Amino acid sequence: MFYRCRCPAHSQCVLCDLQNMGARNVCLMTDRTLSQLPPVGVVLDSLTKHGVKYKIYEDVRVEPTDKSFKAAIDFAKQGHFDVYVAVGGGSVIDTCKAANLYASHPEAEFLDFVNAPIGKGKPITATLKPLIAVPTTAGTGSETTGVAIFDFENLKAKTGIANRALKPTLGMVDPLHTLHMPSRVAANSGFDVLCHALESFTALPYNLRSPCPSNPINRPAYQGSNPISDVWARHALKIVAKYLKRAVRDAGDVEARSSMHLASVFAGIGFGNAGVHLCHGMSYPIAGNVKTHRAKGYNVEHPIVPHGLSVVLTSPAVFAFTANMCPERHLEAAQILGTDVSSIKKDDAGRVLADTLRSFLYDLEVEDGLSSVGYTKEDIPSLVKGTIPQERVTKLSPRAHTEEDLTALFAASMKLY
Amino acid sequence: MFYRCRCPAHSQCVLCDLQNMGARNVCLMTDRTLSQLPPVGVVLDSLTKHGVKYKIYEDVRVEPTDKSFKAAIDFAKQGHFDVYVAVGGGSVIDTCKAANLYASHPEAEFLDFVNAPIGKGKPITATLKPLIAVPTTAGTGSETTGVAIFDFENLKAKTGIANRALKPTLGMVDPLHTLHMPSRVAANSGFDVLCHALESFTALPYNLRSPCPSNPINRPAYQGSNPISDVWARHALKIVAKYLKRAVRDAGDVEARSSMHLASVFAGIGFGNAGVHLCHGMSYPIAGNVKTHRAKGYNVEHPIVPHGLSVVLTSPAVFAFTANMCPERHLEAAQILGTDVSSIKKDDAGRVLADTLRSFLYDLEVEDGLSSVGYTKEDIPSLVKGTIPQERVTKLSPRAHTEEDLTALFAASMKLY
Ligand SMILES: NC(=O)c1ccc[n+]([C@@H]2O[C@H](COP(=O)([O-])OP(=O)(O)OC[C@H]3O[C@@H](n4cnc5c(N)ncnc54)[C@H](O)[C@@H]3O)[C@@H](O)[C@H]2O)c1
Ligand SMILES: NC(=O)c1ccc[n+]([C@@H]2O[C@H](COP(=O)([O-])OP(=O)(O)OC[C@H]3O[C@@H](n4cnc5c(N)ncnc54)[C@H](O)[C@@H]3O)[C@@H](O)[C@H]2O)c1
Ligand SMILES: [Fe+2]
Ligand SMILES: [Fe+2]
Numbered sequence: 001m002f003y004r005c006r007c008p009a010h011s012q013c014v015l016c017d018l019q020n021m022g023a024r025n026v027c028l029m030t031d032r033t034l035s036q037l038p039p040v041g042v043v044l045d046s047l048t049k050h051g052v053k054y055k056i057y058e059d060v061r062v063e064p065t066d067k068s069f070k071a072a073i074d075f076a077k078q079g080h081f082d083v084y085v086a087v088g089g090g091s092v093i094d095t096c097k098a099a100n101l102y103a104s105h106p107e108a109e110f111l112d113f114v115n116a117p118i119g120k121g122k123p124i125t126a127t128l129k130p131l132i133a134v135p136t137t138a139g140t141g142s143e144t145t146g147v148a149i150f151d152f153e154n155l156k157a158k159t160g161i162a163n164r165a166l167k168p169t170l171g172m173v174d175p176l177h178t179l180h181m182p183s184r185v186a187a188n189s190g191f192d193v194l195c196h197a198l199e200s201f202t203a204l205p206y207n208l209r210s211p212c213p214s215n216p217i218n219r220p221a222y223q224g225s226n227p228i229s230d231v232w233a234r235h236a237l238k239i240v241a242k243y244l245k246r247a248v249r250d251a252g253d254v255e256a257r258s259s260m261h262l263a264s265v266f267a268g269i270g271f272g273n274a275g276v277h278l279c280h281g282m283s284y285p286i287a288g289n290v291k292t293h294r295a296k297g298y299n300v301e302h303p304i305v306p307h308g309l310s311v312v313l314t315s316p317a318v319f320a321f322t323a324n325m326c327p328e329r330h331l332e333a334a335q336i337l338g339t340d341v342s343s344i345k346k347d348d349a350g351r352v353l354a355d356t357l358r359s360f361l362y363d364l365e366v367e368d369g370l371s372s373v374g375y376t377k378e379d380i381p382s383l384v385k386g387t388i389p390q391e392r393v394t395k396l397s398p399r400a401h402t403e404e405d406l407t408a409l410f411a412a413s414m415k416l417y
Numbered sequence: 418m419f420y421r422c423r424c425p426a427h428s429q430c431v432l433c434d435l436q437n438m439g440a441r442n443v444c445l446m447t448d449r450t451l452s453q454l455p456p457v458g459v460v461l462d463s464l465t466k467h468g469v470k471y472k473i474y475e476d477v478r479v480e481p482t483d484k485s486f487k488a489a490i491d492f493a494k495q496g497h498f499d500v501y502v503a504v505g506g507g508s509v510i511d512t513c514k515a516a517n518l519y520a521s522h523p524e525a526e527f528l529d530f531v532n533a534p535i536g537k538g539k540p541i542t543a544t545l546k547p548l549i550a551v552p553t554t555a556g557t558g559s560e561t562t563g564v565a566i567f568d569f570e571n572l573k574a575k576t577g578i579a580n581r582a583l584k585p586t587l588g589m590v591d592p593l594h595t596l597h598m599p600s601r602v603a604a605n606s607g608f609d610v611l612c613h614a615l616e617s618f619t620a621l622p623y624n625l626r627s628p629c630p631s632n633p634i635n636r637p638a639y640q641g642s643n644p645i646s647d648v649w650a651r652h653a654l655k656i657v658a659k660y661l662k663r664a665v666r667d668a669g670d671v672e673a674r675s676s677m678h679l680a681s682v683f684a685g686i687g688f689g690n691a692g693v694h695l696c697h698g699m700s701y702p703i704a705g706n707v708k709t710h711r712a713k714g715y716n717v718e719h720p721i722v723p724h725g726l727s728v729v730l731t732s733p734a735v736f737a738f739t740a741n742m743c744p745e746r747h748l749e750a751a752q753i754l755g756t757d758v759s760s761i762k763k764d765d766a767g768r769v770l771a772d773t774l775r776s777f778l779y780d781l782e783v784e785d786g787l788s789s790v791g792y793t794k795e796d797i798p799s800l801v802k803g804t805i806p807q808e809r810v811t812k813l814s815p816r817a818h819t820e821e822d823l824t825a826l827f828a829a830s831m832k833l834y
Contacts, residue, residue, distance in 0.1 A: 016632045215433045231652050
C-alpha cells in the first residue's frame with residue numbers, strides 16, 4: 001500500500017501509474033451511477049487530456065450476477081486491453097477482476113475458476129493484466145483482496161472466485177471519492193466493514209484449522225484468525241465504533257468518511273488473510289433469494305438486498321451462537337463497540353455482543369430483520385440450502401454447525417428489535 | 418505473511434517451501450554461533466534427510482562490513498545457488514540479501530547498488546533468487562524489509578542497500594528460535610524494535626515530505642509516517658512495553674519471547690514503509706567508530722557496539738529534540754511505555770518521553786550513554802561527520818537539523834542517568 005503525496009497534481013490521478021504500467025489501451029469499468037460522478041470524471045479527464053486510448057464499460061450490475069460478469073468478460077475479451085481501471089464499489093471492482101481474469105484465460109469455461117464445489121476451483125496459470133482499483137464505497141475492501149463475488153442466478157445464492165492472482169495491482173484509496181455516497185450506501189457498506197472485522201476476529205484460529213495441509217502451498221487463502229489479521233480486525237472495529245454513525249448521518253463529515261474508507265481497507269487486509277464465516281456464508285442466499293425488496297439510495301432497476309445489509313442482519317444471532325468458543329474476543333468486540341463489559345461473565349458474552357449489535361443497528365435505522373426485507377419462515381429451507389455450498393467461508397466458523405443450527409440462526413434473525 | 422499450522426511435521430521446517438521453489442542447490446547462510454544451535458540444526462537435518470543438495474556458509478560477520486559482505490558474495494557467485502536460506506539475526510539476513518543480489522548481478526561493482534551519496538544507488542534489474550529468512554533475534558525485522566546494512570570500514574559508518582527487490586520471498590517466524598538468545602542480545606535487539614516503532618511513529622508524515630516526486634514511481638522506499646505504518650508502530654510499541662523486560666530477564670518466558678518476535682515483524686513492516694530517522698542515522702557512525710568496546714553475550718572477536726544499543730543510546734536526546742513537531746505522538750508513546758501523561762502539557766512532551774526512555778533503559782541495565790561504550794567529547798566531530806551522509810534516513814526526521822544540532826544530540830547522549 002502506498003501513500004501518495006496530496007499535491008493537486010497527483011491525488012486522484014491515475015495517469016502516471018497507467019503510464020508506468022505501459023498502458024496503451026485502457027479498460028475503465030464503472031456503473032451507471034458513478035459514470036456521472038466526479039470519481040469517474042477525474043479519471044476520464046486525465047485520460048482524454050493526455051490522449052491515452054481507452055474504452056469505458058459502464059454496464060456493471062450493482063451486485064453482479066453470472067450473467068453480468070459474462071457481459072463484462074465479453075467486453076474485455078473483445079477490447080484486448082493492457083490495463084484495467086475499476087472505479088466504484090465492490091460490484092465494479094469484482095466485475096473488473098473477473099473480466100481481467102477470463103480475458104487473460106480465453107480458453108477457460110466460466111465455471112473453471114469459480115469456487116468449488118459450485119465451480120471447479122482450478123488454479124490460475126496466466127499472468128493477468130495490471131488492475132488499478134479505485135474504491136468509492138467504504139465497505140468491501142475488494143481493492144485489497146483476491147476475491148470476486150457474484151450472484152449465481154440458477155443457484156439463488158452468491159458465490160465467487162477466490163485466488164491471490166485477482167488481487168489488484170494498485171489500490172487508489174482517496175477518501176474524497178466517498179463523499180458522494182448516499183447515506184444508506186454508507187451505512188450498508190459500513191456494515192460490511194463491521195462484519196469483516198467481527199468475523200475475521202472470531203474466525204477459527206489458524207492453528208486449529210484442520211486438516212493441516214501436507215504442503216504449505218496448499219494452504220487456503222483464508223487461513224483463520226492469526227496475530228496479523230487480529231491487528232487489522234481490532235483496528236477496523238475501533239474506527240467503525242468511532243466513526244460509522246457520523247459517516248452515515250453527515251456526508252460532509254470528511255473526517256468520518258475518510259476514517260471509514262481506511263477502515264474498509266484495514267478490514268479487507270484482515271479478512272482477506274483470516275477469512276469471514278457465518279454472517280457472510282448466510283448472506284449469500286439472503287442476497288440471492290431476494291424477491292421484491294428495494295433499497296433506498298441504490299439507483300438500480302432490480303430488487304436488491306445490498307451486501308452489507310444481507311451480512312449484518314444475521315450478526316446478532318451468529319455471534320450469540322459462536323461466543324462460547326472464544327468468549328473473550330466476543331466481549332472485547334462488545335467493549336470496542338461501546339458496551340461496559342467489566343462485570344460481564346464469560347457465559348454471557350454472546351448475549352452481550354448480540355445486544356450491542358442490535359442497539360447499534362437500531363440507532364442506524366436498519367430494517368428490522370429478515371422479515372422486513374421480504375422473508376418469512378417458509379423461506380428458511382431455501383436459505384439453508386443456499387448456505388450449504390458456502391463451506392469455503394462457513395468452515396472458518398469457530399463453532400461447528402448443523403443444518404438445524406443454520407435453520408435456527410435464520411429463524412432468530414427474522415426480527416431484531 | 419503466512420501463518421503455518423503448528424503440527425510437528427511443519428513448524429520450523431523449510432523443506433516443503435524449498436521444494437515448492439524448485440530448489441536443487443541451496444545456499445544456507447548463518448554465523449558461527451548459530452551454526453551450533455537448533456535453529457540451524459533443524460534445517461540441516463531436513464535437508465540431509467531428504468537429500469537436498471546444499472552448501473553452508475557460516476562466516477557471516479556479526480555486524481557485517483563491506484569486506485564481510487564481499488566474502489559472502491564471492492561464495493554465492495561460485496556456488497550458482499538457486500535458493501537462499503538465511504538463519505540468524507539481521508547480520509545473517511542482510512548478508513544473505515547482499516550475496517543473492519550480487520550473485521544475480523555478476524557484472525555489478527560493489528558500490529553500484531549501495532545507497533547514494535555513498536554508493537551509486539543504481540536500480541536493480543535482475544530477478545533475484547528466492548530467499549527464505551528465518552530470524553533468530555527479535556529485532557531487525559530484516560525478514561520484512563528490502564534493506565541490507567553493512568559497516569563501510571573506510572568511512573567508519575554504516576550504510577546499506579535499500580531496494581524492494583531485496584525483500585525476502587518468505588519469512589519463517591518461529592518464536593521458538595529466539596529462546597536461545599543470550600539476555601543482552603534479547604535486550605539490544607529489543608531496543609531495535611523499540612526504536613523502529615518510535616522513529617516510524619514520529620517520522621515526517623507522508624504528506625509533508627518534499628519535494629513531491631513528479632511521478633509516483635520515484636517515491637522513495639521510506640514514505641514517511643502514514644495511517645498504515647502507524648498501526649504497526651503503535652502495536653509494536655505496546656508489545657515492547659508489555660513484554661521486553663520479561664523477555665530479557667527470563668529466556669524461558671515463551672509468551673514474552675514469542676510476543677517480542679512478532680513485535681519485531683510488526684515494527685519491521687511499519688518502518689520498512691514509513692522509515693526511521695535520527696536514532697538510526699546517528700547510530701551508523703556510533704557503530705562504525707567503535708574502538709575497544711565489547712558486548713556481553715556477543716560471541717565475536719572484534720570490538721562491537723551492537724546495533725540496537727547504538728540506536729537506543731541517543732533516543733532520549735533525539736525525542737526531546739523532535740517532540741515539538743508532533744507532541745501528541747510523543748506523549749502517546751510515553752503513555753504506551755507506562756507514563757501517566759494525563760496532566761502533562763504539550764510543551765513537556767519531549768522531556769517526558771525522554772525521561773520515560775531513560776528509566777526504561779535504566780531498568781534494563783543499559784550502559785550509561787555513549788561515554789560508557791568508549792566515546793568522549795573529542796569523538797563528536799567524527800560522529801557528526803558519519804551522520805551527514807545518512808540523509809536517506811535523517812531526512813525523515815520531523816524536525817530539520819543542522820550540524821550543530823547533531824553535535825548537541827551526541828553531546829547530550831554521553832551520559833543518560
Ligand atoms: N471482493 C471482495 O472482497 C468483496 C467483499 C465484500 C463484498 N463484496 C461484493 O461487493 C458488492 C457490494 O459492493 P459495495 O458495497 O461496495 O457497493 P456497490 O458497488 O454494489 O455499490 C452500491 C451502490 O452505491 C453506488 N455508489 C458507489 N459508490 C458511490 C459513490 N461514491 N457515490 C455515489 N454512489 C455510489 C453504486 O452506484 C451502487 O448503486 C457485492 O456484490 C458484494 O458481494 C466483495
Ligand atoms: N535489514 C534491516 O532492515 C535491518 C534493520 C535493523 C538492523 N539491521 C542490521 O542487523 C544487524 C543486527 O542484527 P541483530 O540485532 O538481529 O543481531 P545479529 O544478527 O548481529 O546477532 C547478534 C548476536 O546474537 C547471536 N544470535 C542471534 N540469534 C541467536 C539465537 N537465537 N540464539 C543465540 N545466539 C543468537 C549471533 O550469533 C550474534 O552473536 C546490524 O548489522 C544492523 O545494522 C538491519
Ligand atoms: Fe463483505
Ligand atoms: Fe534498526
